[in-house]
Amino acid sequence: MIGSETCSARVFEWLEDSLAAAADNKAVEGADPSMATLTAATSRTNNTQILTKAFAVTKTADAVKTYGRAKETALTLVA
Numbered sequence: 447m448i449g450s451e452t453c454s455a456r457v458f459e460w461l462e463d464s465l466a467a468a469a470d471n472k473a474v475e476g477a478d479p480s481m482a483t484l485t486a487a488t489s490r491t492n493n494t495q496i497l498t499k500a501f502a503v504t505k506t507a508d509a510v511k512t513y514g515r516a517k518e519t520a521l522t523l524v525a
Contacts, residue, residue, distance in 0.1 A: 456494050461487040 451458070464485055473479070507518040 459491045463487050
């Protein structure tokens with residue numbers, strides 16, 4: 447699971463719940479319910495990190511028509 451999240455501290459904290467396994471839990475209307483066993487949420491933490499990547503692309507390389515991409519800079523930014 448990869449995503450992005452806005453955070454306001456160097457240490458990012460969140461709670462993680464666990465989902466119950468799929469079960470055959472159908473009931474007839476009016477039946478007495480059985481109480482489920484609940485598990486507490488797990489506290490997770492992560493540290494923020496700043497990543498950098500330097501690159502150089504000449505104006506000529508950006509101006510030349512290339513097959514499969516518009517500009518060399520666009521490819522280098524995502525690689």
